[in-house]
Amino acid sequence: MAAIPPAYADVVARIARAAQAAGRSAEDVSLVAVSKQQPWEVIEPVLAAGHKVFGENRVQEALARWGAKEAHQFAGLSLHLIGPLQTNKAREAIAHFDVIESLDREKLARALADEVQKQGRSPRVYVQVNTGEEAQKAGVTPDEADAFIAACRTAYGLGPEGLMCIPPAGEPPGPHFALLRKIAVRNGLAKLSMGMSGDFETAIAFGATSVRVGSALFGARG
Ligand SMILES: *Cc1c(COP(=O)(O)O)cnc(C)c1O
Numbered sequence: 001m002a003a004i005p006p007a008y009a010d011v012v013a014r015i016a017r018a019a020q021a022a023g024r025s026a027e028d029v030s031l032v033a034v035s036k037q038q039p040w041e042v043i044e045p046v047l048a049a050g051h052k053v054f055g056e057n058r059v060q061e062a063l064a065r066w067g068a069k070e071a072h073q074f075a076g077l078s079l080h081l082i083g084p085l086q087t088n089k090a091r092e093a094i095a096h097f098d099v100i101e102s103l104d105r106e107k108l109a110r111a112l113a114d115e116v117q118k119q120g121r122s123p124r125v126y127v128q129v130n131t132g133e134e135a136q137k138a139g140v141t142p143d144e145a146d147a148f149i150a151a152c153r154t155a156y157g158l159g160p161e162g163l164m165c166i167p168p169a170g171e172p173p174g175p176h177f178a179l180l181r182k183i184a185v186r187n188g189l190a191k192l193s194m195g196m197s198g199d200f201e202t203a204i205a206f207g208a209t210s211v212r213v214g215s216a217l218f219g220a221r222g
Contacts, residue, residue, distance in 0.1 A: 162191025
């Protein structure tokens with residue numbers, strides 16, 4: 001086994017400590033290593049250390065980096081799409097991702113459901129909630145969330161397993177994490193994707209089941 005990159009060991013240890021401090025088990029929090037815009041030489045050592053779960057925010061960039069997974073050497077990887085998804089990329093998203101965390105509108109739900117039918121492949125999905133109701137940010141508003149989750153289940157057969165949010169920059173993230181959790185609980189959803197390099201310990205305290213960490217693992221993006 002290759003040497004464990006120090007930044008990776010550090011993030012893994014911080015996740016474990018935050019879980020323990022919250023009275024949770026470290027195994028209940030998974031790390032999505034966000035490899036977007038990172039050079040392969042910083043990704044490869046994390047892969048070599050045995051890490052299997054990576055996050056990307058653009059379909060084309062992810063395919064360029066990771067290739068067609070079925071055919072390549074990275075068997076066992078779990079690729080998460082964490083960025084906004086256009087309907088014209090639904091086919092590639094269903095074909096190549098294991099988890100789509102950015103489901104946020106009916107048109108996209110319909111396009112994904114069609115591709116699930118066509119391809120017979122069903123990535124797990126998360127509904128993205130725009131907890132800060134920011135105009136420039138993707139996600140359903142907190143008010144729309146219950147109806148949208150119900151539509152995903154009944155009209156599209158997508159059965160989301162959880163929720164994802166990105167709190168507004170420059171605001172304390174805690175209230176946003178608490179809101180996401182409240183929406184998940186009342187909709188019977190067990191998974192919460194929340195927390196990035198700057199706030200993943202806070203997110204774990206608020207119940208995150210996965211954290212999406214890029215720069216703390218790999219360094220500043222180019
Ligand atoms: C880029 C990105 C991250 C990782 O951000 P860092 O601050 O580098 O950890 C997490 N989530 C989403 C949705 C992102 O786009």
